[in-house]
Amino acid sequence: MLFRPMVSEDALAASYVEDHCFSAPWSERVYRETLEQEYSFYMAAVLEEDDLTGIPGEYAGQIVATCGAVNILGEGDISNVAVLAPYRRQGLAGHLMELFLEEEKSRGVETFVLEVRASNEGAISLYTKFGFETVGCRRGFYEDPKEDALIMKLSVMGNN
Numbered sequence: 062m063l064f065r066p067m068v069s070e071d072a073l074a075a076s077y078v079e080d081h082c083f084s085a086p087w088s089e090r091v092y093r094e095t096l097e098q099e100y101s102f103y104m105a106a107v108l109e110e111d112d113l114t115g116i117p118g119e120y121a122g123q124i125v126a127t128c129g130a131v132n133i134l135g136e137g138d139i140s141n142v143a144v145l146a147p148y149r150r151q152g153l154a155g156h157l158m159e160l161f162l163e164e165e166k167s168r169g170v171e172t173f174v175l176e177v178r179a180s181n182e183g184a185i186s187l188y189t190k191f192g193f194e195t196v197g198c199r200r201g202f203y204e205d206p207k208e209d210a211l212i213m214k215l216s217v218m219g220n221n
Contacts, residue, residue: 062112062153064160067103067127069096074124075105075141082143084205095131095140102168103129103141104161106153116147126153128161130173137165139175142184154187162191162217171218176210178203188213 067075072093079086087095095101106126113119126144130137144154162173176199177184185195193213202210 062156063107063109064104064157065107066164067096067105067124067129069093071103071105071124072096075103075127078124078127078143078145079141081145084203087141095129098131100133101129101131102161102165103127104157104164106144106148106157114147119147126157128154128157130161130165130170132165132168132170135169135171137170137173139173142175149183154184155190158187158191162215166217171216173215173217175213176202177213179209179211185211185213188215191215 072089075092075096076087076089079092096103104127105124108119108121108123108125110121113121125148128139128142130139132138142154142158144157165173173193175188175193177188179198193215195211196214197212199210199212201207
């Protein structure tokens, strides 16, 4: 598996991952516009030849996971963490998140915030493993189905 920063040419592939992971996915246009901003940073997990398992539609160069944030004055607002279903539960999200957080810290990000569905135990567990703490709740934040979002935060000041 190759882990690399995303570029605007990855927008279509990233929107495909989103479309298969979320009920309200980002479009290719939104991804492209976000990736072109100097204050955003996104990473992807990309299949290499050695990773191919014979899953229908699988090919070398395919993006199977994404993670990204917008950096606003030292705060990383994590907007997207997505892994295609066949690649879940293999440690991929954790490795991608680890690399992503390290890179963002080197770019001066001191805190990270994100929203996660209150029922998404797997994601909450992953974020907690990295030191995120629940600091609030946004009632009815998600649609389809309607659900609360937990607000989680990680402070990395002095942990570089």
